[in-house]
Amino acid sequence: MDPLTLTLWVIRLAFLAALYAFLALVARAVLRDIRAASRDPAGALGRLVVVASARTPAVGSAFLLDAVATLGRDLGSSVVLEDSFASARHAVLTFRGRGWYVEDLGSTNGTLVNGEPVTGARSLGFGDEVQIGETRMRLERGIR
Amino acid sequence: MTQVDLPGFPRPVARPRELGLLLAMAGCLVLGSLSLGSTQAGGLALAQPAELAIYLGALAAMHLALVVAGRRVDEVLLPVVGLLGGIGLLLAERLPQDLVVQRVGPLTLGLASLQLIWLVLAFAVGAAAAIAVRSDRWLRLYKYTWAAFGLGLLLLTFVFGRDVNGSRLTLDVGPVSWQPSELLKVILVVFFAAYLAENRVQLADARVRVAGPLTLPPAPYLLPAALMLALALGIVVIQRDLGAALLFFSVFLCLFYLASGSKVDVVIGIVLFVAGFIVLALVFAHVRERVANWLDPWADPLGAGYQTIQALHAFARGGLLGTGLGAGLPMVDGHLPIPAVQTDFPLAALGEELGMAGVVAILACYLVVVARGLRIAAGAADDVRALLAAGLALVIGVQAIIIAGGNLKLIPLTGITLPFISYGGSSLLVNGLIVGLLLALSDRGPAPPAAPRRARRVRQDRS
Secondary structure (H helix, E strand, C coil): CCHHHHHHHHHHHHHHHHHHHHHHHHHHHHHHHHHHHHHCCCCCCEEEEEEECCCCCCCCCEEEECCEEEEECCCCCCEECCCCCCCCCCEEEEEECCEEEEEECCCCCCEEECCEECCCEEEECCCCEEEECCEEEEEECCCC | CCCCCCCCCCCCCCCHHHHHHHHHHHHHHHHHHHHHHHHHHCCCCCCCHHHHHHHHHHHHHHHHHHHHHCCCCCCCHHHHHHHHHHHHHHHHHHCCHHHCCEEECCEEECHHHHHHHHHHHHHHHHHHHHHHCCCCHHHHHCHHHHHHHHHHHHHHHHHHCEEECCEEEEEEECCEEECHHHHHHHHHHHHHHHHHHHCHHHHHCCCEEEECCEEECCHHHHHHHHHHHHHHHHHHHHHCCHHHHHHHHHHHHHHHHHHHCCHHHHHHHHHHHHHHHHHHHHHCHHHHHHHHHHHCHHHCCCCCCHHHHHHHHHHHHHCCCCCCCCCCCCCECCECCCCCCCCCCHHHHHHHHHHHHHHHHHHHHHHHHHHHHHHHHHCCCCHHHHHHHHHHHHHHHHHHHHHHHHHCCCCCCCCCCCCCCCCCHHHHHHHHHHHHHHHHHCCCCCCCCCCCCCCCCCCCCCC
16 A cells, blocks of 8 residues: 555544544533533522512522422511512412412412413413512522 | 723633633644645645634634633533534535635635635624623514514515525525525524413413313414414425425424423324325425435436435445545536535535544534533523523524435435535524524523632741
């Protein structure tokens, strides 16, 4: 075999080998990323990000949610709303297996989801906005 | 040393993983260029070193732009997409340059120069989208406007489009011809992500019982689904574009499944599409031809089946390791054996020169793009972003599957592009936009503050 053909052979196979070496590096980076995500403590089931509010909580603050989260003026609530249009025990968010639900607890002024009043248990998607009095909060996925 | 923050400027964020992968990718492309150049020149030489340098420079510029912008976005997508684009560039350099010629003033640009220009523009679009898109608000608020815009584009093509190879896809605007259906895929994903996320509640809860265990989603869901089916089949009839129809409908079904989690609906959707397609195949001759051609291209080996048969021969010549870049595809009677190789059959050309090993590596790159897209979707803060990321990544993945399957005679051949590799301005620009949007969606927000350092103990010197 003449040297040129041999060189071409070597370069060609080196190119293919380099492609696979690159893919191996990519696979390592992807796997490391997935492992890091699974090592992290499991994120909360969801969080409420305050979009608009009367006084407190401040706009931009976020609450990590447990499976049951109560909202209202009552100081024992999971999310305490300092809002004169909110009832003491206003609404409750519950995580039931696959998704979040919101229920109004017979409040005076009612609860809105994306501008519509809540009756009974209403399913909540991530990205939906819950409004209580002058406070608007967006449900987001927990940090992972 | 403390970093000084200039007001109005974000703090740069180093992206070491992306840099490492980009360097590895550059190494790959230099070897590929060496392989092609040496085969062509008959001695050690790089093929078109200037073009390679410009291409790598564009990637480095995009990396730098992301570093300076200071957003913590995905670090794997850019190198993988860069490798695909680079292989496409090598292929364009390897093919005869007069396949596509465009005159710009005094310059006459051939295939590789045009491909390079489009690639650089695509990365510019991608970088701009990755840096500028901060919120999905304007995407979700104006979803009906987007949908109307997309349908308007489609109508424009129906009416004013030019027929190329029997499909009405191309719209001429001045000297530039472009394909609106490329942009339409992004617009449709945006619309359906916003629509499905907004109405997800009804999709999961209020199902209408039809018979026994069979339930269907309520009207607000069936309506867009039926519309989508009609649109897909309409594209087949009027535009004669099987590929786009298949792509739109499969991505829609994937998004529908992600939003509803209902396998029954997906099966029903597939059955309806197949049934509609069979009816169309019975009624319209051009659909029937495509199917017949797929089932038996040897019935008309020099006419309709020519392209497919030549592609199969190319794959066979390539074998496991290929003939090497630049060593395949001998000219037959002064023209290339596979017509439209640069747009519809790049995988066949690569299969010949890089062999099965190369094709598998390329398909693995698309798999990585889809995997990263789904990972970004899983980490997204809300449903719109999740569906958007999944949909955009699937557009690239499904498109690669459809055209790769067509090249290999696994499914009927359709004239859509192999993302990032095929020649074509609209396709490259839109794919650049998709990568940019995926990067923007993968933003993990500002870095959490570093753990507080322990106060350093001061050692006291006793003298």
